[in-house]
Amino acid sequence: MPEEAAPAARPPLRFLTCGSVDDGKSTLLGRLLHDARLVPDDTLEAVTRDSRRFGTTGEETDLALLLDGLEAEREQGITIDVAHRYFATPRRSFIVADAPGHAQHTRNMATAASTSELAVLLCDVRHGPLTQTRRHAHxxxxxxxxxxxxxxxxxxxxxYDEAAFARSVAAWRSFAAPLGxxxxxxxxxxxxxxDNVVRRSEATPWYAGPTLLAHLEDIDVEAGAEDAPxxxxxxWVNRPDAGFxxxxxxxxxxxxxxxxxxxxxxxxxxxxxxxxLGxxxxxxxxxxxxxxxxCLADETDVARGDVLAHPGSLPAVADQFAAHLVWMDEEAMLPGRQYxxxxxxxxxxxxxxxxxxxxAPDTLERQPARRLExxxxxxxxxxxxxxxxxxxxxxNRATGxxxxxxxxxNRTVGAGMVAFPLRRAANLHPERFLVDRVSRAALDRQRPLVVWFTGLSGSGKSTVAKLVERALHAEGRHTYALDGDNLRQGLNRDLGFTDQDRVENIRRAGEVAKLLADAGLIVLCSFISPFRAERRMVREMLPEGxxxxxxxxAPLEVCIARDPKGLYARALAGEIANFTGISSPYEPPEAPxxxxxxxxxxxxxxxEAVLAHLRPLLAR
Known part of the structure; x- marks a missing residue:
């Protein structure tokens, strides 16, 4: 009889293990590698030695240490970073990511998920799916x-109780069904x-399905990328010479x-x-x-970041979109802040x-929010x-x-997945006027300028801005003063003093200052503006210079001593929340x-010191 043909090898599989802390992710992968005879002898000997120092399995070799490569992980018995391993069986090659289970390391798990095709999600049969299990599933x-x-x-x-297994599976399926x-x-x-990792277990005669390795070897996860648009x-735009x-x-x-x-x-x-060219x-x-x-047939303007596509199936093109966003930074995401x-x-x-x-991570319930933590x-x-x-x-995971x-x-603070474009401004185009900012400023014989006074409450911003404006006005300069208290009584009266409201407050103030500068004026702005990011945002709204x-x-203690409006006394007494310098931070300028x-x-x-700095600029 002819020999039976060996099953065809499948394409490589990228998968991750995830789930709640202590559910056994690293041990599972270590067991898979060990029982599939994919661990070199010297590596196994090293892990056996480390098991005596860091292991949690008594006299047995702690196979989790095959994955927990960081010293801190071995000492604590947890996974902190994402550990990647590459291995192959006769049927298939694998790239596996062992993701951390602690909630504070969810960002690491998200990074691993972004490149994986399959997830092995663990749960402890004694507890069933936990909050972190659900978060990872989502x-x-x-x-x-x-x-x-x-x-x-x-x-x-x-x-090896079948009923305990069934309870965990039922709890999982009731949660996972909407995830599709x-x-x-x-x-x-x-x-x-x-048991049931590489070899079928005699302790679970009631289970007739595949072992974990057999399932990973056989599953077809091809997404048909070649059939997509x-x-x-x-x-990179490659131009080694003028002819290419x-x-x-x-x-x-x-x-x-x-x-x-x-x-x-x-x-x-x-x-x-x-x-x-390949x-x-x-x-x-x-x-x-x-x-x-x-290489294209025509002299076409193409730059890094552009996307070439088939004319019959174009991607969306917009400057706004809706997206799912995973926040990965200790500093909260504030709407309106530029990243x-x-x-x-x-x-x-x-x-x-x-x-x-x-x-909500445990129920997937949609909750209102003004920031993401x-x-x-x-x-x-x-x-x-x-x-x-x-x-x-x-x-399309690559372009979405x-x-x-x-x-x-330069920290990566968020990872997102585009849901759909927003075309709210698609029919709007900037109007070009016959009289521009240069012409308006020339009529006033001055240079448009935004002078942004920043500092703590009580530092003297508004007082100095008033004196500077009075002197410029006396010199025949056309000016306008924007003050934080004044704007909050009108344009920004709907805003409070949370971090996200402060961001929006400065964004609106910056847009107004930009319009006034476009009118040819010298704009004197007095705002605490506590965050560097928003001051930089306003700077970038305006032309260079x-x-x-x-x-x-002014030091905080000096401002408290002055306290011209009695606000520090109230803030220190707990009567005013989110007060800059007391219960809300101020980020001093690094290069004003x-x-x-x-x-x-x-x-x-x-x-007078401010005027001495401004006069040469206004004379240009």
Whole structure:
């Protein structure tokens, strides 16, 4: 008889293990590697030695230590970072991410989920799915993972009781049903003993399904990326000489061939593919996952961050969209604050304009929110600094994902998945007037300028601004003063003093200052403006050189002693919440155009110092 053909090897599988802390994720992976004979002898010997120092399994080898690579993790017996491992069986190769279970490390788990195709979600059979189990399940769904394995662990601790397994599965299914996973398999395991991990366990005769490894080897997670619409996010414009121009990047989805029509998504500029260059030279076509350089038939304006697409299936193009946002930073997300966003290879400014809701991690209930805290998941509207090409994340993970980055620290603070574009401003175009800012300023024989006074309450900002305006007015300058207290009695009367309200307060004030400068005026702004991010935002609204930041620097104790409005006394008595310097932070300018200490001097002297700085600027 002819020999039976070996099963065909499947494509590599990227998966992660996740779930609540102490549910046994690292032990499960260690057991899988050990029982599949994928651990080198010297590595196993090292883990055996470490088990005596850090292990939690008595005299047995603690297989979790195969994954817990950080010293802190071994000492605490928990996973902190995402541990990646690469291994292969005769049937398939794998890239596995062991994600941390603690709530404070949810951001690490989200990072792992963004590149995974399947999730092995663990729960302790004694407790069933917990809050963190549910949070991880929801993140898996948000990040486009369509296949889940529920590994009900520690069956040995309940005598391999089928009823206990069934209770955990029922609790999981009642929660997971709305998440819409394409496949959802429950497997009873004991990671410590090896039951149903690589070999079928005789202790669970009531279970007829596959072992964990068999399921991972057999499951088909192909998403049909080659059948999706063609997308090439341009990573690099290749111009080695004047005779060659190519657009390099990795094809995110679909296929492309020489001679086919393509479009630059944002500009709409059409062309055709003249050449395709791959790692081995010229080729006739290319498909999703291939890194190529496309040469177009026409001289087309294409830059890094653009997306090349098929003209019959274009991505959305907009400067606003709705998205699910996972907040990953200790500092809360504040609507209106500017961050940097990366979509594909495009970098642009971005801000959250509205939080529609946040999700309760245990029930998925939609809750109102005015900010997102660390590990929160919200559904938000975002505005970009430029129009961008993107797809809904559910349709294309590569072109529908983005990150938010703090502009000062360069920390990645959020990860998002686009839901749909917002076209609210698609029919609006900036109106160009016959009289511009230069003409208006020339009529007044002055240069437009925004002078931004910042400092604590009681530092003397408003007093100095008044004196400066009076002197400029006496010199024939056309000025206007904007003061925080005044704006809060009209334009900003709906705002309070929370961090998010302060952000919006300065955003509105900045827009007004911009309009007044456009009218050709010298605008003197007196605002505490406690956050550097919003002061920088106002600076970037204006042309280069038209924003002057004046830090009116008075120590807190001096301001408390002055207390011209009696506010510090009330704040210290607990009568005023969110008071800057007492119960709300103030971030001093790091590089203002002018810093003036007001302690031990007079307002007139401070005003004269400001005028001495401004007059050369106004004379230009």
């Amino acid at each position: 993140l898996c769904a948000l990040f486009g993972i369509r296949h889940v394995v529920l590994a009900v662990n520690k069956l040995d601790l309940v005598g 996973f394409a496949s959802d398999v429950a497997i009873p395991v004991s990671a410590r003993r090896g 063609f997308r090439l996010p341009v990573q 121009r190519g657009y390099a990047g990795t094809i995110a989805s679909g296929r492309v061939a020489v001679g086919e029509a393509v479009v630059v998504a944002v500009s709409g500029a059409p062309s055709r593919v003249a050449r395709i 790692p081995r030279g010229e080729q006739d076509s290319a498909a999703a996952g291939e890194a190529v350089t496309l 940097m966003a990366r979509l594909g290879h495009l970098w642009t400014t971005a801000s959250v304009t509205l939080i529609k809701h946040r999700l 660390l590990n929160d998941v919200g559904f938000c509207n975002l505005a970009l600094g430029t129009r961008a090409a993107f797809d809904p994340y559910a349709e 994902a983005f990150i938010l980055v703090d502009r000062f620290t 038209e924003f002057v930041e004046v830090f009116v620097d 155009e002018l810093r003036i200490a007001t302690a031990g001097t007079t307002p007139d002297a401070v005003a």
